[in-house]
Amino acid sequence: MTGHVEARAALLLLADGRLPAGGHAHSGGVEAAVLDGSITGLRDLAEFLRGRLATSGLLAASFAAAVCRSVRTAGPATELAADVLAVFEAEVDARTPSPAQRAASRAQGRTLMRVARAAWAVPAHPAAPHHCVALGIVAAAAGLEPRDAALAAAHASVNGPATAAVRLLGLDPLAVTGVLAEIAAEVDRIAAAADTASALRAPERLPAGSAPQLDLLAERHRTAEVRMFTS
Structure with missing residues (x-):
């Protein structure tokens, strides 16, 4: 029971925006x-x-869960074969057409x-994996379950952008928190779907839903003359 409690606390740490x-x-x-005017307020x-x-x-949550599951099956994170991680990396690349993304x-x-190595036993390589792959590796090293990795990834996919919107538009942070609360159940459903996908499918069959608008926004952002954020 103690290990389980510690792992749940690790999930809170990974999901904390102050990490x-x-x-x-x-x-x-x-x-x-x-x-470009696509987001002007809370509704947008x-x-x-x-x-x-x-x-x-969903893509990030599915890969985070699948990597976590693979690491846990293989044993300690340091024992996960490099070729296994390479497959996950290649599949994320294939689903991310935007170079900026x-x-x-x-x-x-x-x-x-880099941050995780200060807290848990994580491998030295890959040095710069995709974020969802890194999240799966770190989640496993922290004693978390694949569903936890999926939840952390799903949460990050909306929490970071919501926080950015507060800074960019001067939105009321309390109102933005209300928006996040409204979609919290959807975050849970995405995490559950990602966990199920990671358990039943090979890496090449993980979700690959496209988001062309996000790709276009990323490429436009890369060439913007003035930027507050890296991406």
Whole structure:
């Protein structure tokens, strides 16, 4: 029981926006959407977050759960074969057509791995995995279940962008928290679906829902002259 309690506390740590893993530097497409007028207030933000959760959020949650499951099956995180991780990395690449999004994902994965090594036994390589792959590795090292990894990924897919919207638009943080509370049940459903997918499918058959608008926003953001966020 003690180990389980400690693992649940680790989930809270991974989901905490104050974790120094670089998430605060990324808007998840919100900054570009604000600049082109797609997001102007709470209603637009809520629609954006729901769309992001159902596409890139489901993808990230599924891969985080699948990697976590693979690490737990293989044993200690340091024993997971490099070729197994390479398959997951290749599959995430195939589902991320935007170079800007791939770069942002790997930047966040690199930072998360660096932070995690201060707390848990995680491998030295890969040095800069996709964020969802890193999250799966770290979750397993922290004693979490695949469903926990999926939940952390699904939560991150909306929490970071919502926080960015507060800074970009000067929104009432209490109202934005209300938006996050409204979609909390959807976050749970996405995490459950991702966990189920990770248990039944090979990496190449994990969810691959496309989000062309997020790809376009990422590429526009990369060439913007003035930016508050890295992505």
